[in-house]
Amino acid sequence: MASDLPSSVDVLVVGGGPAGLSAATWLGRYQRSTVVVDAGQQRNLPAESAHGLLGRDPTTPDGLLAEARAGLEQYPQVMLHHGTTTALRRDEGGRFHATVDGAEISAERVVLATGVRDRVPEIAGFADHYGIDVHHCPACDGYTARNQLVIVLGSGEHVPAYAAELLDWADSVRIVTGAVEPAFDEEQRAVLADHGAEVVDGVPEALIGDPGALTGVQLADGELVEGDKVFFSYAHHPTNDLARQLGCELDHEGRIAVDGFQLTSVDGVYAAGDITAGLQLVPIAIGQGTAAGVACATSLRGRPAAGAAPAPAPPTRWFTVR
Template structure:
């Protein structure tokens, strides 16, 4: 079947793009492999009117809204996006037929590469977290640890930031060697420093209870913030030849347009710091921009069809079409 839009990824960005495309009366399908980044989390926070909802509930609601507006949702994995001279692109699926489409929104997110410390992955999304804006309020005024890792600037910043939510913060440099200035800044901020390699996070029953160092010392903590290395799931975009910036991430404009005509990207696949509400907004913007891109094609095709049957196309009408296209380009929609 031919579509106007294929959205790859069924998280907040992808579902928002799918809903907006469906509301624009486009033939749209969302393809979702069912592996959301925030699946381990029990609640989503900071999302206006949806604060505290579970990720599963948010995505279930989003799928229903896409379908309710006439869109489709397919549970499958996308293997590749291929250029197609006739329609635009063919999206190859693992278990289904290829999807022919005029435009694509890639919203495949990223993966969190966590520190190699025992217990971190098992508690990830519960009491081992990374985003203070997502989880800080829930652990406010409690004993908090911040674990140093490969992402050095992030974890040092994170330690100072987490201090806003609690007066009892311990920074575990782990394998980071702090210089004198870094150490002074942390101490001045009211953060204690626990030197030594971290062996594991200690769990008592079903709750984190502390952080164990290599010398056997256990420092009581009820939550630990870590700094993962963020790795975008951007293989589909780079295989298409989308431009990659100096930071290693695919480049998009403010509306999510990539360097490849007809391909947009939204959410964590191109923005490591995007929270759920930001990702949803980015998906909506990408769908609007893609709709205007398709609109320009629709108008040009209508003109060709009109002329093919001997229709009269006045200079005034031609000027209006030209102004429509130029205006959309000026506003970043084409």
């Protein structure tokens, strides 16, 4: 409940995915009072498995989050709140004020780990197959498509390169453009043909086969495009509304610009995970969250901790990060 929230903390972390929970873990280890606000919209929740995490490959997205949340229980300074942050501003003194489920909370520092939202195909059967034999990330799930027939849904200018990436694993790739008229120019089609990737101009209507036993994609004209796996790429929308409210610098795709310590262009605001530029993988999000949490905590060195925490160490000029 919002009424349980403290009115003041050292750090507000917005986003309870791998990046946000990693930041909160390290803020807890530095004994900084922290509230994590989690809206429960993690991008990979539909997936059966999360891959490539050292020591736990594979694991499940739910299992990974459950372990991380359980780990936070050892840090009494960290609170996990299931809710939504709708407004965030910085006052003239440099302190941040957030609206969380209608309640107001202030913080010395902010970590944004709000991720991105994917535009998904509007075809019959999608919800049943998503995360099983329909995926959005080649790096994450391409290995599961090795030696199989892969169908790619999408027609943006980035799609030929996206489809070609899947040839690292797939036996063959066929692109269904979602358009009746030809998509891609002749040069793009020639490059795809050189790599053995076929382009099918048609509107996907339904996924055929049971989840885990996909046989293909049926088009609106009745044609069946055979395939074992489907990958899609239409659009990815960074969840950057709070970053915009604060005036953080964004790149041309709307992702938050950060430095090597995950610090944004706004002093006191850090960002980690898919909301920043670069590879969008769970292990990288965890690492960025760690960097953000440590840098955020050390930037507060010498300042009294909010809430019940031991007195902080004195400031160390050579080690303090903004």
